[in-house]
Amino acid sequence: MKKHCCEDMDYHANYQCEIHENPYECPDRVIIYDNKDNDYGLIIHDGGTSSIEIYFCPWCGTKL
Template sequence: MIPTPCCQRMADDLNRTCALHDDRSDCPDSFVAEMNGGYGLMIHDGGSSAVKIGFCPWCGASLPSMVC
């Protein structure tokens, strides 16, 4: 289940589309990824990895834990 974004800035980032990149993980302007029911900061190193985060980088709200 995909959690509801905590703020408009989070929603904007999750819904961002890029005219130059078909995949969000390739776009350096995309920061947050949905991961296993939680969220992570994208690692832009050519892959699709992300680092789990517990709080929104914009509003500071507590984010849901990921399901393992």
């Protein structure tokens, strides 16, 4: 069973940086995925831990 809607979302939702342990500190990490709530968010790279919840995939347009 496919977990994410497309290959791009799968890549970004599962991205693991080799340099930054905290996903909010990594400039290459753009999507945060919460397994528990099945929520997706765009990370706000402002030094904090904020994200904006998204309801559609930015790459393929599928409803999340």
